[in-house]
Amino acid sequence: MSELRQQIERARAGLPALLELDAGARSTLISRMGESLVRDQAEILRANQADLQRAEAAGLSAAMVDRLRLDEDRLHGLAIALRLVAELPDPLRDDAELRIREDGLRLRQVRAPLGVIAMIYESRPNVTADAAALCLRAGNACVLRGGKEARESNLAIAASLQSVLRDAGLPSELISVLDDPDRSLLNELLRLDDLIDLVIPRGGEALIRFVAEHSRIPVIKHYKGVCHLYVDAEADLDQALSLLVDGKAQRPGVCNALECLLVDRAIAADFLPRVGQRMAELEVKIRASADALPWLPQAEPNDEWGVEYLDRVLAIRLVDGLNAALDHIAHYGSHHTEVICTRNADKAARFVRQVDASAVAVNASSRFNDGGELGLGAEIGISTTKLHAYGPMGLDSLTCRKWVIEGQGHIRHR
Structure with a gap:
């Protein structure tokens, strides 16, 4: 028997002890894990600094280094996220309607853990804490396989959390x-x-495709986050520029960052020069369609769409109205997050109906498609496929339902 198999067997063998804990005990466990991250922050940040030094020496992009970076504020934010997970309603609650048949047989469904969940991820060490907290709160064991670039950080965070278990x-x-x-x-x-x-794989498209192609186990897929902002002819252009800056430049290396700006041709002359100036100030490179270049002299020509840059790079394309924007998103979108900026309620409603994405935003930043922002406390990942979840996966997504059939000697065949 391989060492790896023995390790996973030990993880599975721990489940009965976890399931003996009631909701309050599981909540307390996660709260203490948040406290332990703050308690152990010096050791965790030292480990993270070692990872950062290796990443910079290896020539990782600034955006990827930012995904890897932990500091006191981010670590405290992670502790707060764990506390929020602890305060959420019990994911194993019995909230289904009780049905009583004429013969007295009682039927109900209860939420149950999925079992052992394997997380395969790159770069972001916060995933170690988020995944562990969400899995345990929902009654699951977790197997964490982080990327080599965050090895020291992941081990330090996991050691802190494991001390709470012991x-x-x-x-x-x-x-x-x-x-x-x-x-x-x-x-x-x-x-x-x-x-x-x-x-659940989290990382670059190559990693996720590798996992999906080689796994015998069900996989939650999130290939990439190609998020669009469509600025309609009836948009508030100040608002549109604000949404663009927040979506593209605040943290360009995350999956809910904007990658492509679609602009109604009717407002190109008014809007694009403002976009070009603001992106230059934020050191964001622009790759634009040929018909947009007259208003964007610093831009490079672009004829490749559907690219996830995860960097300070923005694609811009002019479109002839809402239909053309919908067609572009249907062809090049990644089912992650799509945004419309408009003052026309009918256009907004049509965009919401027709766009197939895990989150659709109207006059709001793409950056809100995040488990914490949507009230999930934290997320274990964002699914861009529809089975068994779509969008940010919080506690409830880490459970299934099972039937409970309660009788008094009932038999089906008499």
Whole structure:
């Protein structure tokens, strides 16, 4: 038996002890994990600094280094996110309607954990804490396989969280960390369908496609975040510029950042020069369609759409009205987040109806498609496929429903 298989078996073996905890005890466990991150912040930040030094030496882009970076504020924000997870309603609550048949048989559905969830992710060490907290609060064990660029940070965060498990008399293997980046071990992990119930990959498109193609285990997919902002002819242009700046430049390396701006041709002369000036101030490079270049002298010509840059790069295309914008998004979108800026309520309603994305925003930033912002406390990932979740996955998405049938010796066949 391989060492990896033994490790996952230990994670699964810890589930009965976790499921003996009631909702209050699981909530307290997650609250204490948030406290432990603050308590252990010096060690965690030292580990993160080592990762950052290696990342910069390896020539990672500024946006990717930013995804990797932890500081005191981000770590405290992570602790707050865990506290919010602890305060959410119990995901294993019995909230289904009770049905009583004529023969007295009682039927109901209850929420149940998925089991063992494997997270395979890159760069962002906050995923280690978010994933562990969400999985445990919902009664699941987690197997965490982070990227080599965040190895020290991930291990330090996991060690802090595991100490809380041990203090509570629970197996530390409920948070199981795989710190060997060997791709052959990842292949082995993806074949353990008798031990792992769900795989959630988070990272670049290449990683997610690799996992989806090689896994025997169900996979939640999020290939990329190609998010668009469509500025309608009836938009408030000051508002549109604000949405663009927040969506593109605040944190360009995250999946809900804007990658493409679609502008109604009727307002190009008024809007594009303002866009060009503001993007230059924010050091955002522009790649624009040929018909937009007269108003964007600093832009490079662009004929490639549907690209996730994850950097200070913005694609801009002129479109002839809402129909053309919808066609572009249908062809090049990634089912992540799509935004319309308009003062026309009918156009906004049509955009919401027709756009197929996990989140559609009207006069609001793409950056709101985030578990914390949507009231989920934190998220384990954003699904851009529709089974078994669509959009940010919080606590409820980490459960399923099972039937409970209660009788008094009832038999079906008499």
